[in-house]
Amino acid sequence: MDEHIKAQEQQRVTQVVGQIEQRLVDQQAQLDKAHLETKLVERNYGDNTRVNITEADDRIETNAAVQQQKQLVARAVENESILKQQMGQLKDLAQSPYFGRIDIDEDGDQDTLYIGTASFIDDQQNFLVYDWRAPISGIYYNGTLGTVHYNTPTGQATAELLKKRQFQIQHGDIINVFDTNETVGDQLLQAVLGSNNAEYMQNIVATIQQEQNDIIRDTRHDVLVVQGVAGSGKTSAILQRIAFLLYHSRESLNSEQMLLFSPNKLFSHYISEVLPSLGEKNMRQVTLAEFLDARFSGLQVESLFQRFEQDQHSLPETAQQLRQYKESAAYLAAIDRYLKQAQPTELCWNPIYFEGKVFFSADEIQQIYTSLPHNLLAADKFLTTKNTLIKRLKRRIRELAKADWVLEEVDVLSENDYQTLVGTQRFQSADDEVQYVARALMRKRLEIVYNAIYNDYFIDTYAQYAAFMRANPASNVAATTWATMVTTYEQQLERHQVRLADAAPLLYLRDQLTGSGQNHAMQYLFIDEMQDYSAAQLLYIKHAFPNCKITLLGDRDQDLFQRQQVQWPTLFTGQRLKQITLNKSYRSTKQITEFAAGLLPAGADIQAFTREGPQPQVHQGQTLADCLLVITQQIQRLLDQHDTIAILTKDQVTSDQLYAHLQLNVETTLMTDSDRALPKGVLILPIYLAKGLEFDAVIAYNVSATQFPMADYGLLYTIATRAMHELILISQGPVSPLLQQAAPETFELHA
Numbered sequence: 001m002d003e004h005i006k007a008q009e010q011q012r013v014t015q016v017v018g019q020i021e022q023r024l025v026d027q028q029a030q031l032d033k034a035h036l037e038t039k040l041v042e043r044n045y046g047d048n049t050r051v052n053i054t055e056a057d058d059r060i061e062t063n064a065a066v067q068q069q070k071q072l073v074a075r076a077v078e079n080e081s082i083l084k085q086q087m088g089q090l091k092d093l094a095q096s097p098y099f100g101r102i103d104i105d106e107d108g109d110q111d112t113l114y115i116g117t118a119s120f121i122d123d124q125q126n127f128l129v130y131d132w133r134a135p136i137s138g139i140y141y142n143g144t145l146g147t148v149h150y151n152t153p154t155g156q157a158t159a160e161l162l163k164k165r166q167f168q169i170q171h172g173d174i175i176n177v178f179d180t181n182e183t184v185g186d187q188l189l190q191a192v193l194g195s196n197n198a199e200y201m202q203n204i205v206a207t208i209q210q211e212q213n214d215i216i217r218d219t220r221h222d223v224l225v226v227q228g229v230a231g232s233g234k235t236s237a238i239l240q241r242i243a244f245l246l247y248h249s250r251e252s253l254n255s256e257q258m259l260l261f262s263p264n265k266l267f268s269h270y271i272s273e274v275l276p277s278l279g280e281k282n283m284r285q286v287t288l289a290e291f292l293d294a295r296f297s298g299l300q301v302e303s304l305f306q307r308f309e310q311d312q313h314s315l316p317e318t319a320q321q322l323r324q325y326k327e328s329a330a331y332l333a334a335i336d337r338y339l340k341q342a343q344p345t346e347l348c349w350n351p352i353y354f355e356g357k358v359f360f361s362a363d364e365i366q367q368i369y370t371s372l373p374h375n376l377l378a379a380d381k382f383l384t385t386k387n388t389l390i391k392r393l394k395r396r397i398r399e400l401a402k403a404d405w406v407l408e409e410v411d412v413l414s415e416n417d418y419q420t421l422v423g424t425q426r427f428q429s430a431d432d433e434v435q436y437v438a439r440a441l442m443r444k445r446l447e448i449v450y451n452a453i454y455n456d457y458f459i460d461t462y463a464q465y466a467a468f469m470r471a472n473p474a475s476n477v478a479a480t481t482w483a484t485m486v487t488t489y490e491q492q493l494e495r496h497q498v499r500l501a502d503a504a505p506l507l508y509l510r511d512q513l514t515g516s517g518q519n520h521a522m523q524y525l526f527i528d529e530m531q532d533y534s535a536a537q538l539l540y541i542k543h544a545f546p547n548c549k550i551t552l553l554g555d556r557d558q559d560l561f562q563r564q565q566v567q568w569p570t571l572f573t574g575q576r577l578k579q580i581t582l583n584k585s586y587r588s589t590k591q592i593t594e595f596a597a598g599l600l601p602a603g604a605d606i607q608a609f610t611r612e613g614p615q616p617q618v619h620q621g622q623t624l625a626d627c628l629l630v631i632t633q634q635i636q637r638l639l640d641q642h643d644t645i646a647i648l649t650k651d652q653v654t655s656d657q658l659y660a661h662l663q664l665n666v667e668t669t670l671m672t673d674s675d676r677a678l679p680k681g682v683l684i685l686p687i688y689l690a691k692g693l694e695f696d697a698v699i700a701y702n703v704s705a706t707q708f709p710m711a712d713y714g715l716l717y718t719i720a721t722r723a724m725h726e727l728i729l730i731s732q733g734p735v736s737p738l739l740q741q742a743a744p745e746t747f748e749l750h751a
């Protein structure tokens with residue numbers, strides 16, 4: 001780039017940074033003022049709550065005043081936090097105000113726009129920087145020079161793109177500037193991808209690629225399904241998409257209404273800084289295990305990881321077949337049919353007890369249910385039954401309140417207890433007051449019955465699920481096997497345990513039967529690593545969040561748990577669905593990507609980004625001691641060049657053993673399922689805990705023929721693709737057949 005142009009651009013950067021810094025000074029003054037205000041309001045709040053509250057009238061008044069004060073405090077605190085957040089954004093902008101420039105011609109009007117992570121408007125209302133999410137910024141990501149289109153709230157607009165310029169600006173200085181005709185040029189991407197990995201994932205707004213942009217900016221579809229090869233930017237795309245959607249629906253959407261299902265807890269930590277770096281709050285995050293645990297309070301649900309470890313010991317063919325059936329969409333459809341046809345007598349009613357005696361008998365509950373119109377939905381019938389029980393309870397309370405023994409109890413209440421029951425009520429007569437207190441007393445005493453009804457304790461959904469299974473044996477296993485399975489389910493339940501394959505169907509049956517479990521407020525759902533979910537789990541999640549638009553992302557080749565392929569379109573019939581494929585891999589060097597692609601069955605379409613690095617090395621040792629020596633030497637070498645290094649194994653047992661052995665030679669950290677943060681240094685962990693993560697260098701252990709048979713290609717592929725710059729594979733004994741069939745020119749073999 002011409003030095004003269006660079007100098008001109010630097011002049012503008014300096015001028016914009018100057019204005020941003022001036023704004024920061026103004027904002028600081030405002031913040032100081034806001035802080036003072038918060039303190040004042042808080043002090044005032046304290047004074048107000050210390051007024052006399054012994055008289056009932058005062059109490060009501062004080063309450064209103066306190067509420068008002070509370071609101072004032074909340075508003076002052078919010079004001080302050082908004083200012084703080086804006087200042088954080090301004091500080092970032094002052095370092096690097098923008099990364100792109102577009103020159104456009106719209107019907108003869110020429111304009112130059114600069115694009116950054118947030119807008120900056122000067123005092124005369126000129127946009128010195130446009131937010132990357134503004135409609136017009138779409139041109140930067142989508143357009144090559146010439147005629148371009150971009151979406152605006154009022155429809156599609158057209159412009160002529162005359163110039164596209166990219167910048168790398170650090171601490172207010174232009175490091176790099178160049179013009180490009182590509183969507184976003186390779187040169188900048190090279191620089192970004194070549195750097196070392198940090199503890200947190202970075203945002204990619206400066207270098208979003210066109211196909212990623214399509215995912216980020218889609219607002220037309222209910223369901224987006226993204227199949228993307230390892231390192232193609234799926235996770236990055238989700239996070240920028242969330243930021244984009246929040247910007248575009250500021251009024252109607254907040255981050256609490258967006259939920260991301262993430263593969264593990266480390267991943268949640270790893271991505272937690274991306275949205276804050278874009279000035280947005282994080283969406284809600286949950287792992288499947290956490291989601292299920294929360295819905296099965298009191299029961300232990302088997303996790304995918306526990307099951308995977310268990311499967312390493314034994315997984316009989318029959319168990320696999322049972323699992324396949326229970327994880328299919330057909331199984332949930334069988335639940336629907338069962339509930340539709342089930343007679344009231346087939347439902348597992350529980351009597352409700354009070355002080356050791358039956359309060360509502362199972363018969364009475366069943367009769368209520370039977371009396372309802374046949375063709376009502378099971379959930380509606382259940383809800384009406386529940387309401388009827390509550391009405392009957394209230395009637396019983398009213399009747400009891402008239403009984404002499406209750407009135408006598410009212411008489412002997414202490415003044416304090418009496419006043420608590422009266423609350424703020426006023427009465428026409430003393431009789432009315434006594435009646436009111438008697439009812440309140442009974443209501444309090446029978447609260448336990450109310451709670452039992454409210455929490456649906458009058459039906460045993462676990463027993464119902466067993467009844468459903470008995471009535472619906474799988475066609476692919478013997479009847480005796482199925483019957484044994486149901487008994488085992490019941491025995492495990494006694495020990496408060498539920499198998500993973502039963503979790504989603506059980507919840508589905510419970511929700512459909514009782515009309516509960518749905519969250520209507522959630523608006524967007526994102527499921528990363530979708531290949532780890534069964535059809536039944538996905539259908540259940542979809543049912544649990546009925547108003548959500550869903551984005552599913554995954555890679556069928558990173559299938560660690562050997563699931564059946566889910567037929568996406570059939571799960572979402574009737575909804576506007578779009579499928580997108582990402583083939584280009586950005587994370588790893590060309591050498592690592594090409595090696596990893598060679599591990600997959602033929603036909604995988606993976607394009608490597610052209611970033612050069614050393615070839616992957618495969619070391620074959622005879623004994624464990626040989627392997628430990630190589631690992632130690634490699635770690636010492638890698639630590640000189642890189643920041644993050646991980647030793648990845650197939651399972652936790654291998655990680656545990658290796659950690660024990662290595663401890664004597666080199667400092668490492670062993671990671672487990674419950675870890676939430678990524679410490680510095682060398683980590684040892686099974687690959688399923690490293691899903692979605694990346695490291696500067698990866699050592700794969702132990703890539704032997706016994707640990708990695710051909711069927712485990714997904715595991716080895718996932719391990720290899722966690723490496724950004726260097727990949728070392730260590731095998732004790734003969735190497736995996738996967739390496740034997742990989743192209744020999746893609747790696748160095750040290751035998």
Ligand SMILES: Nc1ncnc2c1ncn2[C@@H]1O[C@H](COP(=O)(O)OP(=O)(O)OP(=O)(O)O)[C@@H](O)[C@H]1O
Binds near residue numbers: 202233234692
């Ligand atoms: N457009 C881009 N600009 C800069 N970096 C990018 C871009 N796209 C992807 N990357 C980088 O590539 C790496 C992989 O991205 P990401 O983790 O989002 O991919 P993924 O498809 O979710 O990967 P996987 O399925 O293997 O976990 C990250 O370091 C990310 O920052």
